[in-house]
Every structure is written in structure tokens, then in C-alpha cells.
Amino acid sequence: MNKYISIILLLTLLLLPLVIYEDNNSRYEKLSKSLLCPVCQGETLFDSPSEYADDMRSVLKEQIDNGMSDKQIMDYWTARFGERIxxxxxxxxxFLILFPIIFGLVFGVLFYKKVSND
Amino acid sequence: MISSIGIILTWFGFLNLILMCFSNKKNLFQTLVRINLFIHFLLFCLLEVGLFLDDFSLYYIANHSASSTPPMYKFASLWGSLDGSILLWNLVLSIYFYVYVKFYRATTELYDIKIFAMIILFFNGFTIFSSSPFSGCIQLASIGCQDFTLLPFQDLVLSEFGRGPNPLLQNHPLMAIHPPILYFGYIGLVLPFVIATSELFNRYKNENWIKIAEKATYFPWVFLTAGISLGAAWSYEVLGWGGYWAWDPVENVSFIPWLLATAFLHSSKTQIKEKTLINWNYVLACLMFLSVIFGTFITRSGVLISVHAFSNGNIGTYLLIGLLIFTFLFMYIGIKNIEYFKTSRKVENIFGRSGFFVANNIILSASALIVLIGTIYPIFYESFFSRQLTVGRSFYDILVGPLLLILLYLMVFSTKIAKVNMNLKKWIIENQNELNISLIISIFLTIYYRASYKFVLTIFGSVLLIIIIGKNVISKYKKTKLQGSYWTGQISHLGIGIFAIGLVLNVTQSFSNELIISTGDTVNFGEKEFIILSPYEEIKEEKNVINLPIKFNDKEKNASLNIFKNSSQQAISSPAVFRNIQSDTYITIKVIDDDKFKLIFRENYGIFILWLGLAISSSSFLTRVRK
Incomplete structure (x- = not known):
């Protein structure tokens, strides 16, 4: 009996996010977090207190209000500041994502083989 | 005067260390180790005296302190920049040398003393040959000093004012606490390196090396955990960076040794009990320290851009040479002991107890590898394609996130399997009630927060972990008083379970808004109402502070903007933080435009829980303190 309760609860939990998940991050937040402040040392636009970043944020807001797509916006900024932004x-x-995955997998498999009996 | 004394004393220290490297007298070294500690302590005090007396004939003091700097920050200026921080580095190394000889030493040969002395000699050499915090000023700049000499008894010039420390570093007392604690963690990882290399150099006459190395790694691990946590708190609560962790290169290179040390603390247990993973343990014991040197190299050589980085021309090359020497030592001793490593047993039951340790090690070292790749990839990218690239948060979220999630579940299942072998079915039957309770709690929380899968998977694992360990702690508290290494593990895991809840709440639930306000306004943010009072300015000796009082319920707090004199750097924003258990309202001033303020309001979830978890994890050392 107890077993069935667990299974039902587990299924409910796993299905819940499909129904109720709500993304509370605005596009502005996402985009300003994925753009680097070019005059700061390694801070994103979202975090930077510099005035330069503030001007950039205003431009970004305008772009969003004008209905530009994420890709258009990113292209606009990379064209001006280079891909480091x-x-x-x-x-x-x-490659950046595949390389560590392959590396990690090879490491894991080698490690496992080395220490296990088979 | 101070300059000359300091330089001569540094030379004495240097000679003392050389003596230690070459002397074969077994009754001499204890005295030499004490002398070494004494000299480095004196050097530390001497520079502090210089800082407090505003002796601007010293290059370092003229450029990194000012007469207007408040006492606490004068004290902390010693580690505020490269040259001075090496002095602290050497002092901490010397303290660990003393601690090692006093508590951990188990051999009668002198290999360990020589290797340890060689390491300190290496860092000491930098202050002798390249740049010393005691070097005297021979040419003035408009503010501060431009050129220095490494020789004693020169005619020094005295600048009138000091340039003052970096404004970011004189904003909060944590500057006096966070760097030394982090150093004690970071540098303490020299202990396992010395123990492993010297014991095996000795052809493993003492098989106990792994036990000693494990013990010696634990306290540096606590310091490292506490140091990283304090750094996170500083960046969040004070610097107004808004976040506690930015995957900044300097943060990453402190995280890599932490991951490796955590792996070592686990894998050493299997060697102690079952004589497995001997070769891997040797690699890890050395890799921790090598990763410390490597991390220092990439962050202090100027190859990377970071808010933390400071550098000076030739330290990069110097550290690289050191890295090569120590790596060579590690490889040479490794090759010499191939036969010994062959005695390592295979792991018997990979799906049992040892399996957890193996999985734990694979995941932790893979994470370290990924963090390393993310940190150095931009350097390679730039040198191959001559274009710059930024590896940001989402890279680590995608790659490290899932690994840490697996680790969370490993902790859950391993909790009751310390002594018996694992059997998933049996485990589920035994923990049916705990499972059901955590499922119900997770469902409730998921509905409440309208959450995503990231949230669901983490919260279920953490709640289960907390319930299981909590029950374990309560039922055994009377018998064991939670003493011993088993409880160290349990308490750290409990802390990490709590931390994971805070983290996932923060990552998935936080939101923010930028608002332009004028004084007297009432601001609605989320479901809360804030009243903005009129700003006032504080004029201090070293800075002007514009305070904007904000009222919420009955509490009043200042969001402020610090504008430093004598500095070209931009103003620093200190947040007003209204905290409750669930979330912080975090308000920073971004820009002031006449009587208008641009404020960023953030609702940061889970911060209290996150700090609580880290504090519990760090306090696990109490289980190792003998009563």
C-alpha cells in the first residue's frame, strides 16, 4: 500500500512542472545577463554599476520594446563589440560544450575501468 | 629604515631556508623551522608597522595605502596587492611548516623538511629577486611611487601622500578576514603535497601517509570552504555586485582546489580501509597543491581579466617555473613508485560502498576539469584566433549543474550505507516514510513556487537528504555526541543539502526590476511597499558617501554610493538588504541624476538558507575537535 502511495506521489511530482511552471525572468533580465559590460572587468550588463553599462541597458530596453528578436539583439551587440560581449x-x-563533455566522459570511463574488477 | 631592515631580514629568512634544504643534521631542523616562522612573523609585523606609521619611503606603502586610510584597512592593506600578499602567503606557509613539524610529522628522514623548505624558498625568492613589499622608493610619481630598489641602505625618496588601497578593498571589515582565511585554506593544501611526495620519496617506509595526508587536508578544506563562503558573502552583501558567485576566473581557481580536496577527503577513506585507489590518491594529493600554484599563476600573471586580478610583470614567469619544478617532482616520485602503486587493490563491489567513493571522485574531478576548461579556454581561444571570448555563467550551469545534482543524490543514498553494502530495493523499503514525506514536501513547494524541473529535482534530493541525516543525528546524538569523522561527513552533507535548497531557490525564483525614483516616493516591488526617504551625504576622510534611506515596514536601511577620493575608479554601490528566511529584497543605487535615483530592486530568494548551509558545512570541523 505504502509502495503505491510513493509511486503516485513521485509521478505527481514529476508531472507538476509541465503544468504549472512559470518563468519569472523577463527577456530584459535574460539578455542583460548574457551581455558583458565591455568597460568593466568581467561583469555582465545586468550587474554592472557603471554609467556606460547604464546607457547600454537603455538601448537594450528600447530594442526589446521595438520587438527585436533575441538573435537580432545579440547580433547587433556582437557586431559592435566583438564576440566577447x-x-x-x-x-x-x-565545440566549447562538446569538448568538456567528451573529456569528462573519457576520464570517467577510464577511471571506472581502472578501479573496477572487470 | 623599515625598508632596509625588511630587506635584510628577508635575506636572513632566505639563507635560513637554504640551510634547511642542504643540512643533514637531524636535530637542527626544529630550531630552523622555528626561526623561519619567527622571521616571517617579524616581516609581517614590520610591514604592518610601516603601514601604520605611513612610511611612504616604501614603494608598496606609497602605492597601496594612504594616511587617510582608516586603521583597519591599513592593517588589511598588507594583503591588498601582490607584493604584500606574498608576505602573507609566506607567513601562512611558515605557520603550516611549523604545524606540520609539530603535529603531522611521522618520519625520521629529512625529505619532508627539504621539500617543504624548498617550496617556501621558492616563494621567498620572489620577494628577494623580483619584487619585495619592502623595496624602497627611488622615484616619485604624481601620487605614490614610480620606481623601486631591492637593495638596502639606499637614499630613498618620500612621497607626501599615499595612493591608497583599491576602493573596493576598503569598504568592509571582511577585507580583514576573507583573504587570510582563504589563504589558510588555499596554502594549507601544501601539506598533502609534502606528505605524499616525501613519504613516497622515502619509498613508503611509512604506509600511514594516506591517513596523515587525509587528516592534514581536512582543516585546510574547512578554511577553504569558509574562505570561499566569506568571499561570496562579501561580494553579495557589501560590494553590491548583486550575486555571490560570478564564475569569475579568480573564484574558479579557488573552486578547483576545493573540488579536488573534497574528492581527496573521500577517496583517501577507501585507501585507508581497503587499500584501493592508491595511485589516484597520490595524484590527487599532489594535484591539489599544483592546482593552487596553477590558479595563482593564471590569476596573478595578468593573462586573465577579472575583478580580482592583480599582477606585476614577472610573477607569471616565476610561478610558471615553480609549477614546472613541482610538477616534475610529482612526476619523478610517481614514476619511482610504480611498483608500490601496483599493490593498489581493485575496487571489489563497484555497486556497493566503494562505488560511491569512485562515483564521487569521478564527478568531483570531472567538475574540476570543466571549471578549468571554462577558465582557460578564453586564453587559448585568444592566442589561436586572436579574438576574445567570454565564458559565462550558463556554460557552468549546463555542465557542472547536472554533475552536482548527481552528487546530491549520491549523498542521499550513501547516508545510511557507511557500514553495509548498498541495495537500492532494500534502501527504498527502509526509507519509505522519509521518501513519502519528502515527496509531499516537494510537491507542496513545487506548487507554491510554480517551479521548473531544475527546482523539482534539486528540492526533492535536498529535502530527502536533510530528513535522513536529521533523523540520523537526532537518534544518535546521545550516544556519540557527534564526534568522529563519520559525523564530519554527515554534518557537511547536511549543510550542503540546506545550501542546495537555497541555491536552487535563488537560481530559479529571483527576479528584479529597475526603477527611477525621486525622494518621498512610495515604491511597490513584488508585493512589498518601500518608502524612499531623503538622501544625505557623509563626508569622510577618504570618501564621500551618498546615503539613501529606504523604509520597509518599520525597518530603515541605507542604499549608498561610495565615491572615493584619490581614485580614478568608479563609485561603489552598497546595497540595502531587507532579509527574511525566504528571500532578500536587495536594493542598489545604479545612477544618480540630480534628484532622481535609478535603483535596482532585486528579490533574491534563498540567500539566508544558502548562508546557513555553508555555515553548517564549515562548522563540521567541530566534530573533529577533541573534548
């Missing part, structure tokens, strides 16, 4: 390089540079 994009803090999500893995979205276009798949």
Missing part, C-alpha cells in the same frame, strides 16, 4: 558562447560555439 556574448557570455553564452556555447550557444554558437558547440
Amino acid at each position: 556574448n557570455t553564452n558562447p556555447q550557444n554558437s560555439n558547440y
Whole structure:
């Protein structure tokens, strides 16, 4: 009996997010977090207190209000400041994400083989 | 005067260390170790005296302190920049040398003393040959000093004012606490390195090396955990960076040794009990320290951009040479002991107790590897493609996130399997009630927060972990008083379970808004109402502070903007934080435009829970304190 309760509860939990998940981050927040402040040392636009970043944020807000797509916005900024302004390089540079995965997997498998009996 | 004394004393220290490297007298070294500690302590005090007396004939003091700097920050200026921080580095190394000889030493040969002395000699050499905090000023700049000499008894010039410390570093007392604690963690990882290399150099006459190395790693681990947590708190509560962790290169290179040390603390247990993983343990014991040197190299050589980085021309090359020497030592001793490593047993039951340790090690070291790749990838990218690239938060979220989630579940299942072998079915039957309770709690929380899968998976694991360990603690408290290394593990895991809840709440639930206000306004943010009072300015000796009092319920707090004199740096914003258990309202001033203020309001979830978890995890050392 107890077993069935667990299974039902587990299924409920796993299905819940499909129904109720609500994203409370605005597009502005996401985009300003994925853009680097070019005059600061490694801070994103979202975090930086510099006035330069503040001006950039205003431009970004306008772009969002004008209905530009995420890709258009990112293209606009990369064209002006180079690709270093994009803090999500893995979205276009798949090597960056594949390389550590392959490396990690090879490491894991070798380690496992070395220590286990078979 | 101070300059000359300091330089001569540094030379004495240097000679003393050389003597230690070459002397074969077994009754001499204890005295030499004491002398070494004494000299480094004197050097530390001497520079402090210089800082408090505003002796601007010293290059370091003229450039990194000012007469207007408040006493506490004068004290902390010693580690505010590169040259001075090496002095602290050497002092901490010397303290660990003393601690090692006093508490951990188990051999009668002198290899360990020589290796340890060689390491300190290496860092000491930097202050002798390249740049010393005691170097005297021979040419003035407009403010501060431009050129220095490394020789004693020179005619020094005295600048009138000091340049003052970096404004970021004189904003909060944590500057006096966070760096030394972090150093004690970071540098303490020299202990396992010395123990492993010297014991094995000795052809493992003392098989106990792994036990000693494990003990010696534990306290540095606590310091490292506490140091990283304090740094996170500083960045969040004071600097107004809004976040506690930015995957900044300097943060990453403190995280890599932490991951490796955590792996070592686990894998050493299997060697102690079952004589497995001997070769891997040797690698880890050395890799911790090598990763410390490597991390120092990439953050102090100027190859990376970071809010933390400070550098000076030739320290990069110097550290790189050190890294090569120590790596060579590690490899040489490794090769010499191939036969010994072959005695390592295979792990018997990979799906049992040892399996957890193996999985734990694979995950932790893979995470360290990923963090390393993310940190140095931009350097390679730039040198190959001559274009710059930024690896940001989402890279680590995607790659490290899932690994840490697996680790959370490993902790859950391993909790009751310390002594018996694992059997998933049996485990589920035994923990049916705990499972059901955590499922119900998770469902409730998921509905309440309208949450995503990231949240659901983490929260279920953490709640289960907390319930299981909590029950364990309560039922055994009377018998064991929670003493011993088993409880160290349990308490750390409990802390991490709580931390994980705070983290996932923060990552998935936080939101923010930027508002332009004028004084007297009432601001609605989320479901809360804030009243903005009129700002006032405080004029202090070293800075002007614009305070904007904000009222929420009955509490009143200041969001402020610090504008430093004598500094080209931008103003620093200190947040007003209204905290409750669930979330912080975190308000920072971004820009002031006449009587208008641009404020950023953030609702940061889970911060209290997150700090609580870290504090519990760090306090696990209490289980090792003998009563």
C-alpha cells in the first residue's frame, strides 16, 4: 500500500512542472545577463554599476520594446563589440560544450575501468 | 629604515631556508623551522608597522595605502596587492611548516623538511629577486611611487601622500578576514603535497601517509570552504555586485582546489580501509597543491581579466617555473613508485560502498576539469584566433549543474550505507516514510513556487537528504555526541543539502526590476511597499558617501554610493538588504541624476538558507575537535 502511495506521489511530482511552471525572468533580465559590460572587468550588463553599462541597458530596453528578436539583439551587440560581449558562447560555439563533455566522459570511463574488477 | 631592515631580514629568512634544504643534521631542523616562522612573523609585523606609521619611503606603502586610510584597512592593506600578499602567503606557509613539524610529522628522514623548505624558498625568492613589499622608493610619481630598489641602505625618496588601497578593498571589515582565511585554506593544501611526495620519496617506509595526508587536508578544506563562503558573502552583501558567485576566473581557481580536496577527503577513506585507489590518491594529493600554484599563476600573471586580478610583470614567469619544478617532482616520485602503486587493490563491489567513493571522485574531478576548461579556454581561444571570448555563467550551469545534482543524490543514498553494502530495493523499503514525506514536501513547494524541473529535482534530493541525516543525528546524538569523522561527513552533507535548497531557490525564483525614483516616493516591488526617504551625504576622510534611506515596514536601511577620493575608479554601490528566511529584497543605487535615483530592486530568494548551509558545512570541523 505504502509502495503505491510513493509511486503516485513521485509521478505527481514529476508531472507538476509541465503544468504549472512559470518563468519569472523577463527577456530584459535574460539578455542583460548574457551581455558583458565591455568597460568593466568581467561583469555582465545586468550587474554592472557603471554609467556606460547604464546607457547600454537603455538601448537594450528600447530594442526589446521595438520587438527585436533575441538573435537580432545579440547580433547587433556582437557586431559592435566583438564576440566577447556574448557570455553564452556555447550557444554558437558547440565545440566549447562538446569538448568538456567528451573529456569528462573519457576520464570517467577510464577511471571506472581502472578501479573496477572487470 | 623599515625598508632596509625588511630587506635584510628577508635575506636572513632566505639563507635560513637554504640551510634547511642542504643540512643533514637531524636535530637542527626544529630550531630552523622555528626561526623561519619567527622571521616571517617579524616581516609581517614590520610591514604592518610601516603601514601604520605611513612610511611612504616604501614603494608598496606609497602605492597601496594612504594616511587617510582608516586603521583597519591599513592593517588589511598588507594583503591588498601582490607584493604584500606574498608576505602573507609566506607567513601562512611558515605557520603550516611549523604545524606540520609539530603535529603531522611521522618520519625520521629529512625529505619532508627539504621539500617543504624548498617550496617556501621558492616563494621567498620572489620577494628577494623580483619584487619585495619592502623595496624602497627611488622615484616619485604624481601620487605614490614610480620606481623601486631591492637593495638596502639606499637614499630613498618620500612621497607626501599615499595612493591608497583599491576602493573596493576598503569598504568592509571582511577585507580583514576573507583573504587570510582563504589563504589558510588555499596554502594549507601544501601539506598533502609534502606528505605524499616525501613519504613516497622515502619509498613508503611509512604506509600511514594516506591517513596523515587525509587528516592534514581536512582543516585546510574547512578554511577553504569558509574562505570561499566569506568571499561570496562579501561580494553579495557589501560590494553590491548583486550575486555571490560570478564564475569569475579568480573564484574558479579557488573552486578547483576545493573540488579536488573534497574528492581527496573521500577517496583517501577507501585507501585507508581497503587499500584501493592508491595511485589516484597520490595524484590527487599532489594535484591539489599544483592546482593552487596553477590558479595563482593564471590569476596573478595578468593573462586573465577579472575583478580580482592583480599582477606585476614577472610573477607569471616565476610561478610558471615553480609549477614546472613541482610538477616534475610529482612526476619523478610517481614514476619511482610504480611498483608500490601496483599493490593498489581493485575496487571489489563497484555497486556497493566503494562505488560511491569512485562515483564521487569521478564527478568531483570531472567538475574540476570543466571549471578549468571554462577558465582557460578564453586564453587559448585568444592566442589561436586572436579574438576574445567570454565564458559565462550558463556554460557552468549546463555542465557542472547536472554533475552536482548527481552528487546530491549520491549523498542521499550513501547516508545510511557507511557500514553495509548498498541495495537500492532494500534502501527504498527502509526509507519509505522519509521518501513519502519528502515527496509531499516537494510537491507542496513545487506548487507554491510554480517551479521548473531544475527546482523539482534539486528540492526533492535536498529535502530527502536533510530528513535522513536529521533523523540520523537526532537518534544518535546521545550516544556519540557527534564526534568522529563519520559525523564530519554527515554534518557537511547536511549543510550542503540546506545550501542546495537555497541555491536552487535563488537560481530559479529571483527576479528584479529597475526603477527611477525621486525622494518621498512610495515604491511597490513584488508585493512589498518601500518608502524612499531623503538622501544625505557623509563626508569622510577618504570618501564621500551618498546615503539613501529606504523604509520597509518599520525597518530603515541605507542604499549608498561610495565615491572615493584619490581614485580614478568608479563609485561603489552598497546595497540595502531587507532579509527574511525566504528571500532578500536587495536594493542598489545604479545612477544618480540630480534628484532622481535609478535603483535596482532585486528579490533574491534563498540567500539566508544558502548562508546557513555553508555555515553548517564549515562548522563540521567541530566534530573533529577533541573534548
